[in-house]
Amino acid sequence: MEDLLLLIHRIPYPPNKGDKIRSYHLLKHLARHYRVHLATFVDDPDDWQYVPHVEALCASSHFARMNPLLARVRSLQALVKNRSLSLEYYRDRKLARWVENTVAAHGIERVLVFSSAMAQYADHYRDARRVVDFVDVDSDKWRQYAEKKSFPMNWIYHYEARQLLRYERQVARDYDASLFVSAPEAELFRKLAPESSARIGHFSNGVDTDYFSPHEAHASPYAAGERALVFTGAMDYWPNVDAVQWFCDEVFPALRQRFPDLRFYIVGSRPSPAVQLLAQREGVKVTGTVPDVRPYIAHAAVAVAPLRIARGIQNKVLEAMAMATPVVVSPQALEGIDAVPGSELVLAEDAPAFADAVGALLAGQQEAAAAIGLAARAKVQSQYSWSSNLACIGENLECS
Numbered sequence: 001m002e003d004l005l006l007l008i009h010r011i012p013y014p015p016n017k018g019d020k021i022r023s024y025h026l027l028k029h030l031a032r033h034y035r036v037h038l039a040t041f042v043d044d045p046d047d048w049q050y051v052p053h054v055e056a057l058c059a060s061s062h063f064a065r066m067n068p069l070l071a072r073v074r075s076l077q078a079l080v081k082n083r084s085l086s087l088e089y090y091r092d093r094k095l096a097r098w099v100e101n102t103v104a105a106h107g108i109e110r111v112l113v114f115s116s117a118m119a120q121y122a123d124h125y126r127d128a129r130r131v132v133d134f135v136d137v138d139s140d141k142w143r144q145y146a147e148k149k150s151f152p153m154n155w156i157y158h159y160e161a162r163q164l165l166r167y168e169r170q171v172a173r174d175y176d177a178s179l180f181v182s183a184p185e186a187e188l189f190r191k192l193a194p195e196s197s198a199r200i201g202h203f204s205n206g207v208d209t210d211y212f213s214p215h216e217a218h219a220s221p222y223a224a225g226e227r228a229l230v231f232t233g234a235m236d237y238w239p240n241v242d243a244v245q246w247f248c249d250e251v252f253p254a255l256r257q258r259f260p261d262l263r264f265y266i267v268g269s270r271p272s273p274a275v276q277l278l279a280q281r282e283g284v285k286v287t288g289t290v291p292d293v294r295p296y297i298a299h300a301a302v303a304v305a306p307l308r309i310a311r312g313i314q315n316k317v318l319e320a321m322a323m324a325t326p327v328v329v330s331p332q333a334l335e336g337i338d339a340v341p342g343s344e345l346v347l348a349e350d351a352p353a354f355a356d357a358v359g360a361l362l363a364g365q366q367e368a369a370a371a372i373g374l375a376a377r378a379k380v381q382s383q384y385s386w387s388s389n390l391a392c393i394g395e396n397l398e399c400s
Contacts (some may be wrong), residue, residue, distance in 0.1 A: 003059070003106040004034035004397070005099065005128075007118040008131050009090060011063065013050035016293070017269075018233055018315050022135060022181070022205050023114050027057055029390045030112065030341070035059035037102045039095050039121065041066045062098040082162040085156075086138065090117040102159075103128075110397050119171045130175045131396045135182070137189050138167035138249075138309035144309045145238065165192060172196035177396040179203060181312035182336030188310065203393070205313045206386030211294075212322035214377065218295035222263070227362065229255075229264045230300035230325075232293050232316045235271035239309040243330075249304045250351035250389050252360070256283050259362055267296045297323045302361050302369075305333035306354060312336055321345065322372030322380045328357045336384060345374045 012023035030036050038058045042048055043066040055061050074090040090109060099121045100109065111122045113132040122130055122338040139161050139224045146157035172178045172193045180186040186202040193200070222228045231247070233240040233300045244266050252264050266275060269289040279286040290296065297303060303320035310332035317337055327345045334347055341347035346361065361369050 001035045002110065003108045004030060004036055005108045005110070005111045005122065005125075006030060006038045006114070007038050007099070007121050008038065008040040008114040009118050011040050011047050011050060011054060013047070013054050016211065019237075021315055022133075025206065025386045026114065026133065028093075029138075029386070029393060031057040033394060034110070037106065037108065038062070039099055039102075039118075040064070041090065041092070041095075043068050044070075054389050056399060060102060062095060062102075064092045066092075070088075070118055073393050078163070079156075081158070082084060082163070085160045086117040086164055086165050087120050087167065091120070096121055100377075111392070112173075112397065113171075119167075119175075120190060123171075123174070125222065126146075126174070129397060129399075131177045131179065131393070132171055132175050133179045133333070134189070135169065135181050137168070137185055137192065138311070139168055140188065140192075140201075141239075141309070141311045144311075148242065148309065162336070169193045169196070169235070172200065175199070176399070177201065179392070179396065185312050201392065201396070203389045204316060204384060205318065206389050207315075207318045207322045207375070207380050207384045208386070209322050209381050212319045214298065214324040214373070216294065216298075218292075218298045220294045221290075221301040222265075222299055226257065226261050226263045227301045228296075228299065229262065229358065230296050230303050230320075231264070231268075231305070232297065232303075232319070233268045235266060235268040235275045238370050239307055240268065241272050241274055242309060243305070243307045243382040244275060244278060246308060247354070248281060248284055248305065251306065251354045252281075252283070253371075254355045255358055255362075258359055262362070265295055265296060265300070293319075294323065297325050302358050303327045304354075304358065305329045306348075307333040310335060317345070318380055318384055321373075321376035322384075324370070324377045326361050326369045326372045327376065328354060328361070330354075339376065339379055343380050344372065346372070 009021050012020050012027045015024040036058045038061040041064045071089045075085040078085045078088040109128050111128045111130045113119045142157050142161035146154045180202040186200050190197040190200050264284050266286045271286050278284050303325045305317050313336040314333045339345050346357045348357040
């Protein structure tokens with residue numbers, strides 16, 4: 001086996017955690033074909049328990065401790081350096097030194113970078129074959145943030161959108177291949193970085209359909225006599241926070257009037273203060289971290305993904321589809337997912353449409369909702385396999 005340097009912005013474990021699913025499966029795939037030397041950050045004290053699981057997949061590894069609050073403060077230095085805040089946020093001298101020593105010790109000729117901010121650690125290794133998995137066009141996410149915020153945050157977010165795009169374009173010019181999570185995401189970046197369009201591609205996320213299966217028995221986490229809508233995701237992530245706030249403000253009250261037994265469960269780790277406040281509303285439940293999201297998806301009447309800010313592919317949608325739970329999505333949440341609205345999920349473009357779509361599933365025949373769920377699972381099984389989707393990684397790393 002040949003040696004490969006892998007740079008990931010957050011420890012790629014546990015494998016069922018939304019923002020780590022892609023990086024975990026990428027690491028697992030690479031470990032079958034290379035001696036992987038991994039450098040990554042640990043920004044949650046609870047994640048140190050997962051270090052042995054990740055070490056077992058690697059020939060060598062370095063885990064850099066990060067304090068997110070201090071990293072945010074440090075990142076503000078970028079404003080006077082004319083640099084991206086994201087690059088400053090993930091800047092670490094010890095990690096850079098480990099990378100330098102590892103490349104020298106093993107003569108590494110292949111590098112895979114996961115997320116744009118980690119590319120700074122491989123910028124100097126121009127003799128190696130370098131591939132970057134941007135996943136999403138992060139600079140465009142900052143642009144969307146800016147449009148939703150007021151001064152001074154909108155100015156800072158616009159600044160970061162410009163600076164990060166400049167760096168993303170530099171990386172795409174210098175690296176041998178740039179990959180994204182979906183065809184629309186890759187096409188967006190081709191428009192933003194036309195000089196690198198020939199080396200831009202994508203590979204989709206996958207789903208472990210044995211793990212996310214409707215055939216697995218799970219005890220219901222819901223109270224007797226209630227019907228549940230469910231939203232899953234990291235609840236300190238602003239697009240998720242914005243989504244559930246909008247749903248609670250604009251959609252859920254009308255549904256509660258029609259269905260008094262209805263509850264809206266917000267299931268995910270680290271709920272922000274704004275999300276915790278939603279739990280004070282009638283019928284809204286905020287769980288915080290749960291050991292397993294599958295019972296909440298399996299026993300929900302409907303899964304909802306009312307995102308208004310989104311990039312890439314939403315794992316929460318694919319996982320609900322895999323479990324044959326009918327899903328109602330916004331256009332932003334559907335982007336990048338090859339599912340047919342009306343037969344494999346339901347698309348709703350605004351608040352009245354969302355209320356109507358969810359209401360129709362709740363009031364309609366169970367057979368209709370079940371048919372959507374079964375069609376959704378069949379789509380995931382046929383098109384969202386990790387093994388087939390990851391095949392392009394080796395092709396890009398080995399192409400001469």
